[in-house]
Amino acid sequence: MTGAEAGDVSPAIGDRSAAGGAGAGPAPTGGSGGGETDAEVVRDGFVLDFISGKKALKETPKEQVRQRIARALFHEYGISVDDMEGDFPVVVGNRRRRVDLAVFAADQPHEPEQLQRVVVCRPEPKQNRRGAVKMRDYEQAAKDIGEIKPFFEELGACKYGLWTNGLEFFFLRKKATRFQVDAEPIGDWPPADESIDDRGVLSRARARRADPEMLRTAFRRCHNFIHGNEGMPKDAAFWQFLYLIFCKMYDERTGQRSRRRFWAGPEEQFTNDGRKAIRQRIAPLFDEVKEEYRTIFDGGEKIDLSDRALAFMISELSKYEFSRIDVDAKGAAYQEIVGTNLRGDRGQYFTPRGAIRLVVDILDPREDERVLDPACGTGGFLVATLAHQLERFRREERHRPETETTEEFESLQQRLRNYAKKQVFGCDFDPFLIRASQMNMVMAGDGKGHLYHLNSLEFPKGHLGGVRGARQAVKLESADVVMTNPPFGSAIPVTDEGILDPFELAHVWERTEDGHFRNTGRRQGAVAPEILFIERCLDWLRPGGRMGIVLPDGILGNPAAEYIRWWILRHAWVLASVDLPVETFIVEANVNILTSLLFLKKKPHEVVEREAIGGPADYPIFMAVAEKVGFDRRGNTLHKRSPEGEEITEMQEEVDTVTRNGRTVTRTLRRKKKIVDDDLPAIAERYHAFRREHPEPRS
DSSP states (O other): OEEEEHHHHSSOTTOGGGTTSOOSSOOOOSSSOSOOTTOEEEOTTEEEOTTTSSOEEEOOHHHHHHHHHHHHHHHTTOOOGGGEEEEEEEEETTEEEEEEEEEESTTOOSSGGGEEEEEEEOOOOOOOTTSOOOOOOTTTTHHHHTTTHHHHHHOTTOOEEEEESSSOEEEEEEEEOSSOEEEEEESOOOOTTOOHHHHTSTTTOOOBOOOHHHHHHHHHHHHHIIIIISOOOHHHHHHHHHHHHHHHHHHHHHSOGGGOOSOOOTTGGGSHHHHHHHHHHHHHHHHHHHHHTTTTOOSOOOOOOOHHHHHHHHHHHTTBOGGGSOHHHHHHHHHHHHHTTOOOSSSOOOOOHHHHHHHHHHHOOOTTSOEEETTOTTTHHHHHHHHHHHHHHHHHHTOOTTTOOHHHHHHHHHHHHHHHHHHEEEEESOHHHHHHHHHHHHHHTOSSOEEEESOTTTTTSOOSTTHHHHHHHSOTTOEEEEEEOOOOOTTSOBOOHHHHTTOGGGEEEEEOTTSOEEEEEEEOSOBOHHHHHHHHHHHHEEEEEEEEEEEEHHHHHOGGGHHHHHHHHHHEEEEEEEEEOTHHHHHHHOOOOOEEEEEEEEOOHHHHHHHHHHOOOOOEEEEEEOOOBSBOTTSOBOBOBOTTSOEEEEEEEEEEEEEETTEEEEEEEEEEEEOBOBSHHHHHHHHHHHHHHSOOOOO
16 A cells, blocks of 8 residues: 655546555555464465364365354354264164264263254355255154254264255254154254253243354355245345345344244244244234335335245244344345345445445544435445444443343443434436345344435436435535445446536536646537446535545546546545555456545635636645455455465454353453464554545645
8 A cells, every 4th residue: 555645637637547645644555464483384275173273174165054054053053063063973773973073962972962952064055057956844854853863862962963965954843752762843942051941931932143254154055945946037036035034134123022923932843833833923013014014115025935934934033033133234134135136237236345444444434424325226335334323322322232131232322313314325227226225224223224215426407306305315416425336337338418417527528738637518428337436425524524535547547537626626636546456356246357445625615716726736645556356356254374385363352242041141262263364454443544644635
């Protein structure tokens, strides 16, 4: 990362060829970073064992599943790692076998007599051509599930079993009679301090806070079940999934636990009567949701799932208390489903979460600032803003999410809802994306939000349904912070004369003798939308407001676009330019394109007029090049490596709070973890260090 003076960047704001020059900004690029003197390395192809925290195991597909389940048992079920063991040997039917993941009675010796739960792990199945995995029921998976029964027969203390391939989960409970032992299906295991009978009594059963990776798996399971088992197209399956998420969030927000309707008993999904009972609870709940969100639903929507599919999804989603799940975890799980269903055909590239967080971190919107995304898509920037504010609120109140009380949590959530209600706005041209964004905001903790269906380039004109509301709520020059990833590309030019006329950047510019540019007054016939979005974002900002925008590198480096860069420098101070590697959008959008993040601060009108006469003053600009963003071109996670090529680990703490014997216990695990090779968090830190030394320019 390097910095440069303002006078140096007029030809090429963010130009990669200029990024290596000397300047004002601090400049480490990618690589392994600092703080590694105490780090240890892991050979390529190995994974650190979560249970022991020490051993390195070969990273086979099966081992990946086992490690994921072990983390879930700790974070979701409250089972101590001290009560787990992998590859535990037992004698079953005169044969020596190993339990892939064994769970013992709390604080007891790891002996077969104390083994209470067994997990059989298999590699995750591959997707079919339709992009889904057909989910089996218990009867279809009888042969695989049969691997559990011998443990029930031979191990007297063993009460629960799980067969999983990381995507299919078959939970079992021992049913022993005088003459035989059977394995009967149940919807889920109980946590460490509950029995299965507790799960059948709604007022006593506790929904849990999801492990982020397991929440993504739950979302994939639900979507795969509809798409792969119900024969629905992917987009139809997505909306059915969305309807139930709306029901879940609405039920949590409006109902006391003992009166909730979004739940399934341990055995309900396995009987016809139980499935019908679930539908009888959900149908009126969805009617209330449609009434509550009349701006999103037209009232004619229906839950078209079979009783079997509906029961599966309610059982899957009701396990979790969504309101207590981290905003980022919910956003990541949701984005995984959205990304495979709503990729647009008008240049809509969903922004990777790391780039979104960097934009929000650098702009750092305050609680009293209005935030707008004029091309909000599925709401990534808006949800990240809510997560950013929640972190700020917790710092101010000195809360930790693992230990905060229900009263503290509710207080923070109400503060977050008030912030979202007053300060967060989004617009998009695509009505389906508006609905998807609304769902993302609802999951993040916002009630209804300010999301408008309109063409931002046409605003304040336009005929779409959100124009009238936006004219009142988010007028031009009313936003303090704008952040966006607009649709871009020469393949989707704007040609409508009515849209192009008001934009200065839609006209032909020519160079003057003194090296500046002059608007000839002639309008171009077609303009790429990202060029117009630069101007529109500045239009929406109040004087002194800040913006961050994703742009293709051509705007910031091509000689033909020099008039655009000149126009930007005339109307705004450049706060920062961050070059992103090509991997950024290959995974999310399958687009091989170089992009940059450009950060601007709008100059007051009097400053623009004064500098037109006397010329602009120099000021320092932060510039950085991100070489790594945490994943490669195939989407595989990248980890930092030693000079010898081995993956580096560092010690980290994992905190979890569980209830045992009626009292709350907070446990801290110290575990070594591989370090994701991602330059973006370091760039955010360096930017703020740069600003402490070089405050933002102002009039």
